[in-house]
Amino acid sequence: MTTSDGAHPELLDRRSDYPILGRRTYLINNSLGAMHRETRRRLDDYADLWDTEGVVAWNTWFPEMMRVADLVGAAIGATPGTTVLRANVADALASVASCFDLGGPRHRIVTTAADWPGTHYFWTEQVRRHGGELVVVPYDEDGITVSTERLVDAIDDRTLLVSVSLVQFRTSALLDLAPVVDAAHRHGALVLLDAYQAAGCLPVNIAANDVDICVGGSVKFLCGGPGNGWLSVSPRLVETLRPAAVGWISHATPFAFEWDDIRYADGIGRFAGGTPNVPAAYAAAPGYQAIVDIGIERIRERSQSLTQLLLDGALERGFTVRSPHDAQRRGGHVTIDPGNAEQVHEALIERKILVDYRPGGGIRIGPHFYNTADECREVLDAMAELARR
Ligand SMILES: Cc1ncc(COP(=O)(O)O)c(C=O)c1O
Incomplete structure (x- = not known):
């Protein structure tokens, strides 16, 4: 069973365990994964x-x-x-x-x-x-x-x-x-x-x-x-x-x-x-x-589906993708260069869309099991708008 977003319901149910997801579009899990709310108690x-x-x-x-x-x-x-x-x-x-x-x-x-x-x-x-x-x-x-x-x-x-x-x-x-x-x-x-x-x-x-x-x-x-x-x-x-x-x-x-x-x-x-x-x-x-608890196979399945959405969406918008196109040959992030990547990255952070920038690569976007397909579309649309400026 999946939600309309394509995710297994258990994954999206866990979003409330990661408070930052309510405050930011958090797509930088290949750099710093979100903090679990139990961390404070521990x-x-x-x-x-x-x-x-x-x-x-x-x-x-x-x-x-x-x-x-x-x-x-x-x-x-x-x-x-x-x-x-x-x-x-x-x-x-x-x-x-x-x-x-x-x-x-x-x-x-x-x-x-x-x-x-x-x-x-x-x-x-x-x-x-x-x-x-x-x-x-x-x-x-x-x-x-x-x-x-x-x-x-x-x-x-x-x-x-x-x-x-x-x-x-x-x-x-x-x-x-x-x-x-x-x-x-x-x-x-x-x-x-x-x-x-x-x-x-x-x-x-x-x-x-x-x-x-x-x-x-x-x-x-x-x-x-x-x-x-x-x-x-x-x-x-x-x-x-x-x-x-x-x-x-x-x-x-x-x-x-x-x-x-x-x-x-x-x-x-x-x-x-x-x-x-x-x-x-x-x-x-x-x-x-x-x-x-979730199981790594389930996380991998979700990760591949979200990184593919990002990669296809980046190509449709005419961006350069510096990651393997085949999901089997790719890890958990996609590196995308929309042109003037450094400036686009800075503007994304101002909009509370968190991703990162690596010289020689571009903007790295790393969704995790708790991210939604809408969040991935949001970052692509914002990149397209910012790159046009
Ligand atoms: C592949 C890889 N190895 C190592 C590190 C970090 O190394 P360290 O734990 O020594 O800071 C990173 C961090 O981004 C990494 O991506």
Whole structure:
């Protein structure tokens, strides 16, 4: 059953859980997902515990951190107990990179020109300081996609890690994951998948896809807000990894405060690092829970239908679309250039229609399960009017 808007009724019923939807046309979920109304209450719960229980609050906070990490795990199809919360992707990457020696025969990091700039800066500096080689597969001639064939061809027996995004932040192009995982594993390399732009809007299924290591964060379609990056490592791999960037909670018995060499915590616990960001996890839980409760397949279906409406509407209005036209090859946003995109973007914000602008791309519009088809038409009509001025 669907509403006249084409949405499953449960999705639109949830609009009242996200108060900003009553105040703004909110179409920027690929940048900052809307805040769930329960987030305020959860932050109060966190503060109440601190205020009333003091140090004893840790007895609640530690298990809660693990529960919330597993909510992310559920959203990305990870095996339970294999995901840990970290500050952000940059922080998770530092922990992952500290497991490897870039000076050996397996010393190549294969990535693409379409990947997240922060990750590119990270690997560039790692290679500069610790040796190894960064292999960057360029964009195709269309400037939107990176050919899977070229990426697969760049992977060889010298490859240590294939560090790629599932959904590209600029154009929303979706990686064809299976051949990349297959090529990496055939050559004895590991896949480090950045699923930030994908998590919460399409199935990532890291366990089913045999992804070795997955990183991401919460500010986008997971609607978890800032402060929670995450790292998930395959259970077949995790016990073999020995991170150098550790903290006291990475220890098997942190409260023993041993002074010897670290004895790693079992499994993903070795990547826990130092004292966790408890308020961020409390704030994020309602957003994560909604994604898990709705189910990622249903969200993907709705997302594809709304992004297709945006894409078709943009082409009808004569705009340039810098995202794949095939919904199967696209993530959760569409990048549209109506001409003078920067100015149009500023005028949209003034009208309380929230989208964003990326140089070299255009205006990014990322509807979520709670958006309506009318909201998507509204932004297209406003862009057409503003572009004509
Ligand atoms: C693909 C991707 N990776 C990473 C990030 C952010 O990285 P960090 O969590 O280090 O700020 C973004 C943010 O927009 C992104 O789109």
